[in-house]
Amino acid sequence: MPTTARRREIAIAGAAALGIALATLALDRGFPPPIPGADAERPVLVVARDGMPLRAFPTAAGTWRYPVAPEAVSPRYLEALIGYEDRRFFVHPGVDPLALARALVQALRHGRVVSGGSTLTMQVARLIEPIPRTPAGKLRQIVRALQLERRLSKREILQLYLERAPFGGNLEGVAAASHAYLGKPPDRLSHSEAALLAVLPQAPSRLRPDRHPEAARAARDKVLARLADHRVWPTTVLAEAEAEPVVARTLRPPLAAALLAERLRREQPAAGLIRTTIDPRLQQVVEARVAAHLARLPERTGAAVLVVEAASLETHAYVGSGRFADPDRAGHVDMVVARRSPGSALKPFVYALALDEGLIHSASLMVDAPQDFDGYRPANFGDVFRGPVTAGDALRLSLNVPAVDLLERVTPARFAARLHHAGVDLALPRGATPNLALALGGVATSLEDLVGGYAALARGGLAATPRHRPDQPIDERRLMSEGAAWIVRGMLGAEGRPGDGIAGLDLSGRARLAWKTGTSYGFRDAWAIGVTPRWIIGVWIGRPDGTPMPGQYGALTALPLLVALADALPRGAGDAAWPTPPPGVERVAICWPLGIAESAHADPLLCHRRFEAWTLDGHAPPTLPDRHEPDGASLARTLLVDAASGGRVRLDCAPGPTRTQHVARWPTRLGPWLPASARAASRIPDWAPGCLADGDGPARGRLRIDGRLDGLVLRPAPGATRAPALDLAAIGADGEVSWLVNDRLIGRSRPGRPLRHRFETPGEQVIVALDASGQHDRARLLVLDPAH
Numbered sequence: 001m002p003t004t005a006r007r008r009e010i011a012i013a014g015a016a017a018l019g020i021a022l023a024t025l026a027l028d029r030g031f032p033p034p035i036p037g038a039d040a041e042r043p044v045l046v047v048a049r050d051g052m053p054l055r056a057f058p059t060a061a062g063t064w065r066y067p068v069a070p071e072a073v074s075p076r077y078l079e080a081l082i083g084y085e086d087r088r089f090f091v092h093p094g095v096d097p098l099a100l101a102r103a104l105v106q107a108l109r110h111g112r113v114v115s116g117g118s119t120l121t122m123q124v125a126r127l128i129e130p131i132p133r134t135p136a137g138k139l140r141q142i143v144r145a146l147q148l149e150r151r152l153s154k155r156e157i158l159q160l161y162l163e164r165a166p167f168g169g170n171l172e173g174v175a176a177a178s179h180a181y182l183g184k185p186p187d188r189l190s191h192s193e194a195a196l197l198a199v200l201p202q203a204p205s206r207l208r209p210d211r212h213p214e215a216a217r218a219a220r221d222k223v224l225a226r227l228a229d230h231r232v233w234p235t236t237v238l239a240e241a242e243a244e245p246v247v248a249r250t251l252r253p254p255l256a257a258a259l260l261a262e263r264l265r266r267e268q269p270a271a272g273l274i275r276t277t278i279d280p281r282l283q284q285v286v287e288a289r290v291a292a293h294l295a296r297l298p299e300r301t302g303a304a305v306l307v308v309e310a311a312s313l314e315t316h317a318y319v320g321s322g323r324f325a326d327p328d329r330a331g332h333v334d335m336v337v338a339r340r341s342p343g344s345a346l347k348p349f350v351y352a353l354a355l356d357e358g359l360i361h362s363a364s365l366m367v368d369a370p371q372d373f374d375g376y377r378p379a380n381f382g383d384v385f386r387g388p389v390t391a392g393d394a395l396r397l398s399l400n401v402p403a404v405d406l407l408e409r410v411t412p413a414r415f416a417a418r419l420h421h422a423g424v425d426l427a428l429p430r431g432a433t434p435n436l437a438l439a440l441g442g443v444a445t446s447l448e449d450l451v452g453g454y455a456a457l458a459r460g461g462l463a464a465t466p467r468h469r470p471d472q473p474i475d476e477r478r479l480m481s482e483g484a485a486w487i488v489r490g491m492l493g494a495e496g497r498p499g500d501g502i503a504g505l506d507l508s509g510r511a512r513l514a515w516k517t518g519t520s521y522g523f524r525d526a527w528a529i530g531v532t533p534r535w536i537i538g539v540w541i542g543r544p545d546g547t548p549m550p551g552q553y554g555a556l557t558a559l560p561l562l563v564a565l566a567d568a569l570p571r572g573a574g575d576a577a578w579p580t581p582p583p584g585v586e587r588v589a590i591c592w593p594l595g596i597a598e599s600a601h602a603d604p605l606l607c608h609r610r611f612e613a614w615t616l617d618g619h620a621p622p623t624l625p626d627r628h629e630p631d632g633a634s635l636a637r638t639l640l641v642d643a644a645s646g647g648r649v650r651l652d653c654a655p656g657p658t659r660t661q662h663v664a665r666w667p668t669r670l671g672p673w674l675p676a677s678a679r680a681a682s683r684i685p686d687w688a689p690g691c692l693a694d695g696d697g698p699a700r701g702r703l704r705i706d707g708r709l710d711g712l713v714l715r716p717a718p719g720a721t722r723a724p725a726l727d728l729a730a731i732g733a734d735g736e737v738s739w740l741v742n743d744r745l746i747g748r749s750r751p752g753r754p755l756r757h758r759f760e761t762p763g764e765q766v767i768v769a770l771d772a773s774g775q776h777d778r779a780r781l782l783v784l785d786p787a788h
Contacts, residue, residue, distance in 0.1 A: 259320030387673025517554030647688030668774025
């Protein structure tokens with residue numbers, strides 16, 4: 001039994017220990033360590049699909065620090081760090097008495113500090129709080145280390161070090177250093193690189209490998225030597241690591257897909273790490289191609305590109321501005337999402353809806369001639385008209401009149417509603433309603449929406465929103481049937497790339513490409529959208545401020561970049577061919593001018609021209625009714641004619657035997673482009689004498705060009721400085737007259753008023769007058785060269 005005095009000593013000691021513990025606890029609670037919390041300011045890192053940084057947004061102080069967990073760091077680095085800095089990290093309470101004692105003895109022996117004796121926990125204490133390098137500061141550092149160990153796990157302490165250790169310049173953390181100096185994520189470090197990064201925080205400015213490679217190498221070798229002493233790594237590994245040179249990149253913050261990174265940061269303001277679907281190597285290739293292409297274009301020209309994988313809808317390359325942050329090109333504006341006029345880029349959707357509504361097949365006879373749609377009079381690029389064209393050629397050549405004609409039959413309201421439902425938003429001018437100008441770009445939309453719409457051509461008719469993040473759900477909606485998507489894609493890709501027809505060119509390894517261009521009014525926007533079996537590619541080129549680029553248009557400006565990008569994309573075994581036709585799509589022989597299947601013709605003579613067409617659901621729609629003919633008028637006519645004269649008769653006025661004659665008529669407005677044989681084959685016979693059909697009335701006056709122009713030779717006057725001119729006039733016209741010279745629209749004239757035209761180009765000139773009802777007349781003249 002202890003004596004009374006002994007018991008008193010024990011009680012006093014216990015009370016003292018309790019008092020010290022309570023005092024320590026009170027001190028710990030009263031002066032807690034400033035552990036960074038979730039609300040602490042932190043930079044934002046946007047990374048590619050493989051973890052490669054795309055863009056880092058620093059703190060307000062300009063510090064580059066990437067979030068990283070111990071599990072995301074190479075085990076080699078952790079072995080080097082702990083083996084060199086703090087071998088007993090996982091067992092000590094924050095302070096290593098043996099290390100402190102060793103450091104004290106070395107300092108007394110050498111008269112200077114040889115080793116600091118600081119543990120990783122003590123270093124973290126100094127990283128999160130300014131602590132002076134004095135004896136009092138060292139004591140405070142020890143206290144803070146003990147506090148950290150009480151509050152945090154070893155893993156959490158290690159993570160603070162991994163994210164906040166200094167590495168030179170404004171770099172903090174091993175992830176930022178690994179990417180900045182070595183160009184790789186911290187989980188891919190070699191033994192040599194792990195040793196280098198382990199030692200850099202000891203003297204980050206003096207050991208920067210980009211500035212002082214020899215000093216950095218000497219420090220790295222010191223780490224390797226200590227790891228050899230402690231047998232952390234095998235000697236063979238150490239020998240290979242010592243032989244590896246120290247090579248570092250110049251410090252440069254990552255800046256790929258910069259505007260996408262900025263966009264995602266706005267969408268996720270609380271996220272410290274944002275993962276994207278971007279392929280960093282492809283992004284680099286695309287950015288380089290865009291920069292090289294812009295170098296050949298006028299000043300202040302910008303560009304945007306979006307490359308999306310069709311199957312996953314993941315965005316693999318995103319260029320919002322050709323030259324990010326360039327003030328002359330408004331490089332801060334993200335043109336992937338900016339709304340601009342798409343020009344003709346919406347036409348494939350018009351044709352797809354017309355297919356689904358049973359209006360056309362791929363070889364339907366379309367009328368490319370001047371027409372007036374209740375005051376709206378579209379013309380083609382260059383004002384050239386081609387007359388009769390297939391639906392496929394009309395789309396591929398981007399002819400305006402056929403597209404407007406189809407949109408009128410589909411109706412603009414239904415067209416706009418279908419696109420909106422599928423995610424392609426169309427911004428109309430304030431107070432406007434959907435109208436026929438939609439087909440030619442009289443609306444605004446974005447490159448991202450267009451690419452999402454064109455996704456339907458690669459995904460069985462399903463339009464979808466491009467996915468920029470791996471966790472972004474798929475958002476897809478039906479825009480067209482699977483069959484219509486397959487047919488339209490084939491129409492767009494029928495001719496391949498520009499230049500594919502060059503003799504001797506090996507195309508076997510190239511991916512199939514279906515493409516469409518667009519040019520907005522005033523040459524403000526040039527577009528090219530392409531679809532391969534694997535990819536959807538969108539290109540926009542223009543000036544973000546909307547100023548015109550005269551002479552720059554889709555096929556000249558945007559298409560070459562699209563083709564270059566398509567050839568640079570990764571290819572698979574099946575990319576050289578399109579998938580086979582889906583159910584319901586059949587190839588059928590059809591005939592012009594009726595447009596129906598060849599097998600459905602009542603008389604083989606009605607088949608003036610034969611085509612192979614892709615049809616939907618076994619239906620070959622007939623040629624669309626002529627807009628200028630009376631309701632119910634058909635191109636297929638069955639007539640009763642006099643067997644002898646061939647004149648039209650009725651049974652009550654036939655002079656003798658009769659016979660039935662089938663006539664396939666061409667749309668009236670195609671007359672100027674038809675050869676004489678086609679016009680003769682489709683001509684309806686005149687009435688036989690004594691037979692005038694009820695209600696037909698007298699014949700309408702025939703339009704003819706006034707004056708004797710046919711065969712005229714036009715010579716410039718001697719000494720004339722201007723090209724010769726003529727006043728063109730028409731007699732017998734029904735309404736306004738459209739005048740064409742060599743298939744190019746030169747103007748329109750009202751009844752009874754001439755149109756003056758100056759013939760600037762020598763040679764044969766074919767003049768055509770075409771009135772509102774489809775009547776036409778033509779004349780040929782020769783304009784001589786003034787030099788002859």
